[in-house]
Amino acid sequence: MLIATWNVNSLKARLPRVEAWLQEVQPDVLCMQETKLKQDLFPTDAIAALGYESAHFGQGQWNGVAIISKVGLENVMQNFAPGIEQDEEARIITATCGGIQISSCYVPNGRELDHDHYKYKLSWLGRLRQHLDAICTPADDVVVCGDFNIAPEDRDVWDVTQFENATHVSVPEREALANVRDFGLTDSFRRFYDDAGLYSWWDYRGGSFHKGHGMRIDYHLVSQSVDERTTWTAIDRNARKGESPSDHAPVLIRVDD
DNA sequence: ATGGTGGCTGGGCCA
Numbered sequence: 001m002l003i004a005t006w007n008v009n010s011l012k013a014r015l016p017r018v019e020a021w022l023q024e025v026q027p028d029v030l031c032m033q034e035t036k037l038k039q040d041l042f043p044t045d046a047i048a049a050l051g052y053e054s055a056h057f058g059q060g061q062w063n064g065v066a067i068i069s070k071v072g073l074e075n076v077m078q079n080f081a082p083g084i085e086q087d088e089e090a091r092i093i094t095a096t097c098g099g100i101q102i103s104s105c106y107v108p109n110g111r112e113l114d115h116d117h118y119k120y121k122l123s124w125l126g127r128l129r130q131h132l133d134a135i136c137t138p139a140d141d142v143v144v145c146g147d148f149n150i151a152p153e154d155r156d157v158w159d160v161t162q163f164e165n166a167t168h169v170s171v172p173e174r175e176a177l178a179n180v181r182d183f184g185l186t187d188s189f190r191r192f193y194d195d196a197g198l199y200s201w202w203d204y205r206g207g208s209f210h211k212g213h214g215m216r217i218d219y220h221l222v223s224q225s226v227d228e229r230t231t232w233t234a235i236d237r238n239a240r241k242g243e244s245p246s247d248h249a250p251v252l253i254r255v256d257d
Numbered sequence: 258a259t260g261g262t263g264g265c266t267g268g269g270c271c272a
Binding site for chain 2: 208
């Protein structure tokens with residue numbers, strides 16, 4: 001089972017690239033972030049034509065997350081689980097695909113360390129942990145993937161000296177991410193690759209992609225039972241090239257049955 | 258060079 005995550009930065013603008021990528025790579029599940037589409041404007045028919053069921057939590061203009069699947073799409077839950085303070089924005093959707101509970105997450109950016117949006121980011125990550133505690137156990141097959149807007153370690157950014165007093169690398173948000181992992185999840189990618197310089201996002205500005213100025217902020221956090229069955233991972237840098245790319249590349253894991 | 262690019266829109270915000 002091939003499970004991908006991709007911040008598409010507007011599914012309206014990116015649909016041709018997404019369709020071509022789905023045809024080429026044929027993932028079983030794709031979690032998308034930043035669809036930037038109102039709920040009812042999701043291209044369900046175009047996605048169905050490629051063999052996928054769709055579940056979307058849309059907002060329009062900003063945010064919006066989706067899960068599309070060839071291996072079933074059940075127990076769809078928009079937002080955090082009932083009983084948890086609901087997010088006013090469309091940033092998480094959860095479903096069961098092929099027996100695995102999968103969440104597609106778009107963690108708030110934070111903007112600046114002294115900005116209210118940064119507090120919102122920390123709160124959001126706290127609620128993500130509550131969400132997992134409410135709906136599953138570490139013994140289940142669980143994948144929490146998406147755009148976390150956090151580089152877990154210094155090796156996940158091109159030059160940490162450029163990030164003093166900046167979001168994406170600060171201690172509190174890394175601790176909030178660790179609290180999510182402490183549910184019983186591991187960063188699947190790092191079981192396969194130790195290298196620095198492996199990124200999933202590059203700024204559109206200033207030729208960042210060609211300079212290798214990126215960050216690894218998109219990944220899969222997986223429970224132990226999934227981790228033990230994961231045999232391969234990749235960041236598809238080719239999808240960041242060419243005409244009208246997203247600023248994020250898709251990230252994939254392969255999970256054996 | 259305190260900028261740059263691209264998405265939302267329809268001027269300015271967001272990433």
